[in-house]
Structure formats: C-alpha cells, structure tokens
Amino acid sequence: MKKIRVGQIVDTHGVQGGIKVYPLTDEPERFEELEYVYIEDSTEKFYIKSIKYHKDRVIITFDGLQDINLVEKYKKKYLFIDETQKRDLPEDTYYISDIVGLEVFTVEGVYLGKVKEILQAGSNEVYVIKSQEGKEYLIPSVKEFIPVIDLEAGKIVVDPIEGMI
Secondary structure (H helix, E strand, O other): OOEEEEEEEEEEEEOOOOOEEEEEEEEEEHHHHHHHEEEOOOEEEEEEEEEEEEEEEEEEEEEOOOHHHHHHHHHHOOOEEEHOOOOOOOOOOOOOHHHOOOOEEEOOEEEEEEEEEEEEOEEEEEHHHHHHHHEEEEEOOOOOOOEEEEOHHHHHHOOOOOOOO
C-alpha cells in the first residue's frame, strides 16, 4: 500500500518520549485525526498517545515510547500515513506524493524531465525538475508558471519565463 509523507521528526521534546514534528501538511491539526503513523524505515504502526502544538511544530507522544532514549533514534526521520488515511483535498491542491515523478512539458510541448522533489519555500512550493541529462530546473508552484497538473495523464505543463530554464 502506498504511504504518504506527512511530517519530519526534527527533535525530541522533554524526557518522556515526545517528538517535535515539522508538519508537511497545510493543516497541522490533521494529526489529531490519526490513530497511528509509520516512521521511516519501519513497517510498525506507532499509535499516537497525545498531540500538542508549539509554534510551527507538532509535539507527539506514542503509546509505549514514554522515554527520550526510545525516540532519540528517530530524529530526522519522516512520518507516513497509509494512503487510505489521506484527506480529500480542495480543487487545484495536491499531495506531494502525487506530484513527485510526474513528467514535465513546456506549453510548447518540449519535454523537460520529471519532478524530483518539492521544496517548501516560504509562501509557495518550488518544484525541482530533473532532466534526462541530469540538469535541474526550479519552477515556483503558482498557476502562472504551472497552468496544468494532470494526475491522470501523469504530466505537468509549465509556462516558464525567460531565464527560468
């Protein structure tokens, strides 16, 4: 089953096994709807005991992991959910996992490459597109530069300004 990345553990919190998570979602309170998550490199379900918020971080504790020594090893790892746990998104909003890997063409039909990753950069995301030759292009995720995202066709159409590619 496909898993969706929803956050990254950035540090521990306190001595009772709390973790600080940088949420990779527009709605951090989304974690309250989850019964469990997966931690990168593990197939085990980690059941959520409690959730608090501190600035732009989510503080999570898990059942059975109420000791800092038990969670220390998870720093810098990502949290995932099953695809069945994902929310329906508003129109013209996409999950990162749905975008990464899509093929990218210009409005003139020139093939640029595939979306390699998405950078969280302030007010909008930036799509990193890698060509077959290994060249990388950075395209801001705004309608002006990305007029078409077609998940069914597996492609994105970009309309870059001069100097962008």
